Amino acid sequence: MKAQTVGIIDIGSNSVRFVIYDINNHACYEEILNLKVVARLSSHINEHGAMTDEGIQVVLNTLNKFAVVAKKYNITVIRGVATAAIRNAINSKDIIAAIHKHSSFSVKILSEKEEAYYGFLAVTNSTNLPKGITIDIGGGSTEITYFEDRKAIHLHSFPFGAITLKKQFIENDSPSETEWIALRSYLQKQFSTLPWLKGKNVPIVGIGGSARNLGLIHQNIVDYPLSGLHHYEMTAEDVFSIQGKLSSLSLKGREKVDGLSKDRADIILPAIAAIEELITYTGSSRFIVSNKGLRDGLFYEKLLETIDISHFPNVTHESFYQLAIAYQLDSTHQKRLSVLASYLATELINKNIITLSDTDLTHLHWASHVFYIGSTIHPESKSQHTFYLLTNQSINGLTHMERLAIAFIASFRSRSQLKLYARPFRHWVTKEELKKYELMGALLKLCYGLNISKRDVVKRIQIDSSTDTKLNLSVYYDGDPYFEEFHASKYKKHLERGLKRTISVQFIPNK
Structure with a gap:
């Protein structure tokens, strides 16, 4: 394989990331840079469903910061994608036009199914799970897939994420009992629209920052002695227990919890609620954390396209x-x-x-x-x-x-x-x-x-x-x-x- 350096830009609803992978001529790869800006783009959507000028400027400023860093690297190709915050904005075309005019990057808006597919691709190229359900909770959308034998059987994207759920159902730092009931009822109704999920009883694989934080919190609670988060496994009871612990804390209290990122402390509860309701609806007893997600799926596709396959023949x-x-x-x-x-x-x-x-x-x-x-x-x-x-x-x-x-x-x-x-x-x-x-x-x-x-x-x-x-x-x-x-x-x-x-x-x- 010809050596190359691949950049991935992921403009999400909660954060914007710039990741660079180095591939040598033996097809060996490593992540050499991973930069993150907590942009909270979902909070820049006005009552008409458009992204504000301030939000667009946040995107442009972030991309310009990435451009300065990119000059240091001899990057062969950069894939830029945008997800729910820009996809769902009624002025999405104007946002993309502004990016192309005022930044050095080209950005494509992923469809709902494309976003779900890349999460599936990341999980099935980094685990040996024969079947499972993935859940990728972003800031403004939640992608669900069901796979068997490394094949995507069903893909779906819900128009809610950790930020939008917090904004819609939780007025203060922590949900009241009434707000919890309303949030859970909403999630139950959403999941019930996907009958192919009901009673599947396969592992739930969590993708994204909220899932990673959930795993890190649990590792700290049990004094887990082994390093690494990818493929960390928890029981359904573990997930419910952590939700109970976090729900009893104020925002300041949650910010001090080991394993929970301070920038995610205000939105972790609705994210966990979505995981809990999915576990309940599917009847699953296992929750597995994936440290691979959308960006990795995009990278795997780029890496493997030269030999015209979508998956490594054998992950191990x-x-x-x-x-x-x-x-x-x-x-x-x-x-x-x-x-x-x-x-x-x-x-x-x-x-x-x-x-x-x-x-x-x-x-x-x-x-x-x-x-x-x-x-x-x-x-x-x-x-x-x-x-x-x-x-x-x-x-x-x-x-x-x-x-x-x-x-x-x-x-x-x-x-x-x-x-x-x-x-x-x-x-x-x-x-x-x-x-x-x-x-x-x-x-x-x-x-x-x-x-x-x-x-x-x-x-x-x-x-x-x-x-x-x-x-x-x-x-x-x-x-x-x-x-x-x-x-x-x-x-x-x-x-x-x-x-x-x-x-x-x-x-x-x-x-």
């Missing part, structure tokens, strides 16, 4: 490819490590020595591809850096618990080190799960030793015999296995502890 595979390039991993070595680990795991399973599920084997596969990824930062602390890297960044296509499992396996150095890593997660991981991660990590570390010189000397692994106390392992090789033999004898002790058996490793020329 794409994420690990990105990691491998970003940290300059030896992909041949990592793939070989995966093959050896699969050989050994399969042998142990077939001999009824261990029990691993298909999910466990998948985790082992992905852990193989990032085993000791931290060595690219410093080889002396490769285990520590590996665990830190994998637990301190979201990985598209993985849930938080999947990411934690892979971090335990891929960073394995010893039982004592594993227990040290697990301390902050003692309420999230059982002792049985930790033993399993130790076993899988020890298995992977032995295989790491079997390709320590990165020459693919070892061709096959076979268990010749085993008892309750002993296991005989045959390793077939081509070439000189000196270093592999040395490290196998050194690393086998970790697997011996996991299996509670002594292991005899015999190296045999491959014929």
